[in-house]
Amino acid sequence: MTPLLDALFLQAGYNAALVAIGAGLLGFAGGATGTFLLLRKRALLSDAAAHATLPGVALAFIVMVALGGDGRNLAGLLLGSAITAGIGLVTIQWIVARTRLTEDAAIGAVLGVFFGIGIVLLTVIQTMSSGRQAGLEDFLLGSTAGMLRQDALVIAGGGALALALTWALRRPMTLVAFDAEYATAAGFKVSRIDLIMMLAALAVTVIGLKVVGLVLIVALLIIPPVAARFWTESVGRMIWIAGAIGGVSGYVGAAVSASAPNLPTGPLIVLVAAAAFVASLLFAPVRGVAAALIRQRRFKSRVHHRQGLLAIARQEPIREPFTLRLLQRENLIRADGVPTEDGRAAAAKVSRDERRWDIARRIHQDAGLTGRYDGLTPIEDVFTADEIGEFDRRIGPPVAVGG
């Protein structure tokens, strides 16, 4: 088997399998958690949190070394990153609540400044007397090389925790995402639910640092939910679809990355997710681009079809090429533009329906029913057979068109 298939079927060695499974779980948790961030229109908040992890990672390293430790303990580094990311989020809240700056400015400011502080601390570490190559740069873009079993367990455990949190609180979070004011009126503490939502996102961000890196981890929270949104209108299903897209992206990305050298894990995971997004954008039913194009084409045909028949009924010549093609294809007119028997019958029907609508507007003064006239809705869908019979009685017997 090729290295790629080996990796995909977990045959590329114990470590690669571990990483792939861990990344899959992480992706699933990210997609599910990110669903609510997206619906609450807070997707980029997690980008600020991700960048704000850097000073925490560096500080944790410095503290652990100062205490005489190794400095590279993953759990310790993640704890540090969670603390500064939390501080970053609180700072954003504080800026938005206290000053007139808008949320996007607050997000950008925290993102840039915390990242800057992190870079300063990284250079401090480089000059530290311990002289040990800390390898903290791996946290920028993620690196799964040399990942230990306990690291994978931390990632899997954290992902499961975020997922469980999201699942348990999906109802209040849905409510808050769609109508925060109603949620308040219904007795939910919106600020507390927002906080929990951010905590779940924070958990995904922090545990994703090692695999995906802090620059790109936000993609795991944004891309799968955005892709999932194309496939469904229901939040319950969106969580699962986003989770599935994220999980597959994580798993496939990590496996591909393990199959050959120079294939960084984080970017690959993001690119697999991006491919899922593009496919969803193009091909999802109802909300996808292809579906929209087909819908628009059908609508156009219906309009032209009707206008053509009305022209026949009024015995006017049709010159519009698309209409001509359409009517010819349906055998309603001949190649020379003269209506066929079917065409005249269809035209008579359309013309009669127009007159029925005229009568209907006169009889039904309220616009509830007659307001549904858009030229395309068949009159049979709006009025009962009895009512149409009444319209016909007033119009009189059918008249042949253009005999």
Added chain:
Amino acid sequence: MGADFVQFSLTPILIGIFASVACALPGNFLILRRQALIGDAISHVVLPGIVVAFLLTGVVAAMPMLLGAAAAAVVAVVLIELVKRVGQVEPGAAMGVVFTMLFAAGVLLLEQSDTSSVHLDVEHALMGNLESLIWLRAEGWRSLFDPVALAALPPELGRMAVGCAVMIALTLVFWRWLKIATFDEGFAEALGIPAAALGFGLVIASALAAVAAFEAVGSIIVIAMFICPPAAARLMTSSLERQVLWSVLFATLSAVAGYVLAGYGPLWLGASGSVSAAGMIATVSGVILGLACVFGPHRRRVGAGQSGQAG
């Protein structure tokens, strides 16, 4: 302030100032238009642009890279609009999708191509290398009048100065249009100002500023400078003219203080070596913003939005 200063600190400080001001100027309008995160998105997509330019030309030269980065920024802006409109995705998420996608593609390309022989890596792109832009030929202040020494100035200085001058000129030329269109797009259109084109132009100009600055100082400064000085300035005054002047002052202050602190701060604390100047400049701009948040005379929201709801 002797020969050492001219040799090792003058040019990086000047480049830092030019880069900061060039980013802070368009930042003023981006903040008011709630597009502050465009700077973040652009600074991410600069990387794929530079990598593609390198792969196409095979050399690490300033011009192709600037063009590549500018092209990538334009592509990103167009893609974001496309995702927003075609996919009906909310703006923040559309931005997140596009810039992570392009950045990931850039990193992958970089790792896959053989760039070991050239100075091109992700860390450099993020952190810049302000400290290395020194003026080795300088022997003191009199070198400012010595054509031989002046010829050895780092080329980034000239480019950044031009970039900064272009941004200042654009701001002045389009001042009235920008001011009207930023606060009332409908009114601007009624006056015959092409507001949509102006908005797009602003984003493109920001992208060019980001790209020019990025080459010299890395993307951290770019992100921070687009937002922090203008945001702090907005808390100082309610007049757009004064806000822009404040932002230029804050940007300059951040660049100077940040560079000095990065170079000499560790010595003052009794440590040796120095820390990242780019990171320090971003940090100082953050401190300024923090102070403005606490003490700025116009920090509070006035009128309807006082309850703390922000968009």
